[in-house]
Amino acid sequence: MINLENKKLKYIVEALFDKPIDDKELLVNRKKELEHLNKIAYFQPMGIFGVCGETGVGKTTTLNFINAENAKRLYILITEKDSKEVIIGDFLYKLSLLQINSKNNKVRKLATEARDFILNEMSYNTSYGGGINFAANVSYEKSINNKKRFNIYSVKEHIDNLLSLLIEEYGKVLIIVDELDKEKKEEVLNILDSLKSVLFKENIITIVSLPFSIYREYSNDRMRWNESGNLENIFKDMVFLEPLKAEDIKKMILKRIKEYPDYFEMDALDEIATFSDGNPRDALWIAQQVALFNTDKNKITKELVKKG
Ligand SMILES: Nc1ncnc2c1ncn2[C@@H]1O[C@H](COP(=O)(O)OP(=O)(O)OP(=O)(O)O)[C@@H](O)[C@H]1O
Ligand SMILES: [Mg+2]
Structure with a gap:
């Protein structure tokens, strides 16, 4: 039994579904980081470069928007x-x-x-x-x-x-190697070290995603690793993805549910942004859960978010 309310909720839940995006309309922020990455792709002659940040912060999404017009x-x-x-x-x-x-x-x-x-x-x-x-x-x-x-x-x-x-x-060739961040740190090093031997070549730019925890661990504890196992020696440059600002988290949600901009009350969105701590995946998850738990409601208030 599909009624109008069901249709609306289905739209909202689907719109909040967590997956990396490639639609520019849905992207918020990351302008600075993308500019930096685009410059790397355009100007650097060769080398392996990293994008790092905590899980769900938007690494794959950012990689999707690197503009490789010359490659x-x-x-x-x-x-x-x-x-x-x-x-x-x-x-x-x-x-x-x-x-x-x-x-x-x-x-x-x-x-x-x-x-x-x-x-x-x-x-x-x-x-x-x-x-x-x-x-x-x-x-x-x-x-x-x-x-x-x-x-x-x-x-x-x-x-x-x-x-x-x-x-x-x-x-020029731009190679994006994603999901290394899903591997154990020893494996990440092994993969990077292997790839280095084939990708260090004129006109090949490689951009790799890497979890912040691994990067931090290695850069703090370099002595444990030999030359080849040292991340600093593999990456020519590293772009960090910080958590998003509360404003951007709210914008992200509103862009996704643009047909129902009033579904979340403003202070409900504030609450979601606070809970998410700037992590877009967490924000989407919270927003989606609240929608799913309140299918009888037409509008989401701050109280409903707090209860959830
Ligand atoms: N700048 C952004 N604008 C809009 N949505 C974003 C942005 N960054 C991330 N998201 C959304 O947040 C979620 C997590 O992003 P993404 O999958 O890119 O993160 P990730 O860092 O690659 O995660 P993982 O560590 O699991 O690989 C996705 O649903 C994505 O659409
Ligand atoms: Mg990813």
Whole structure:
């Protein structure tokens, strides 16, 4: 039974759903940070750069808005982590998949070769028909975990050839490596160290997300790490994402529920902003919970937020 109220609440709950955004209309603040990141992407000749901040503060969202007008942008999620070989293999696999439908024949050919190479290198015995699909990915994940002994030099060569061709085609390549912040610190270091060996190349800019806790820990305790394990030696520059101001938290919520701007009373929004402590994910979660717990109400007051 969909009535008008249900429709409104469904809209509100969906609008408050927590996911990284790429719609500029919904973005608040981060102007300074994005300017800095855009300058890095545009002017720096090469190198690995970090974006760090606590979980839910908006790292992925910020990465989504980096403007790479002079570069080919590649968004890569590293999911493998148990050895350097496997990490670099994973990187090549993801990179090749991104380019496998390229309009450029040469790029498409190299990407296909690279993908076939990496799939062949892994002793994978689950058979599947057709191209890359979800099932194939599952067997790939499984097999890449089982086999740690593939030819790292060939993998690096494939990556190098593919990246060189992309540089030739686009001039510059911007590689976004997200979700490293989900890994354990030893794994983060291992991944970064592995990637460094293939990404330190003229006209390749890599931007990586990293949780603040890891960065703080390493920068306070550098002696524990050798040269390669030292974050300061890996990152040429680091952009910090501070929590948002209360004003921005309120703006963020209002932008999302723009069809019902009066749903939250102003002091209810103040209350949500205070509870969230400037963390946009927390603010969305609180706002959504309050909406879900008060489906019988047409408007949310400060008291309802406090009760929730
Ligand atoms: N500047 C912003 N403007 C509008 N919404 C934002 C902004 N920053 C973050 N958000 C929202 O807050 C939530 C958390 O953001 P995001 O997923 O980008 O954080 P994160 O730092 O990548 O989190 P994680 O540590 O889990 O990877 C998302 O729902 C996102 O849409
Ligand atoms: Mg994220």
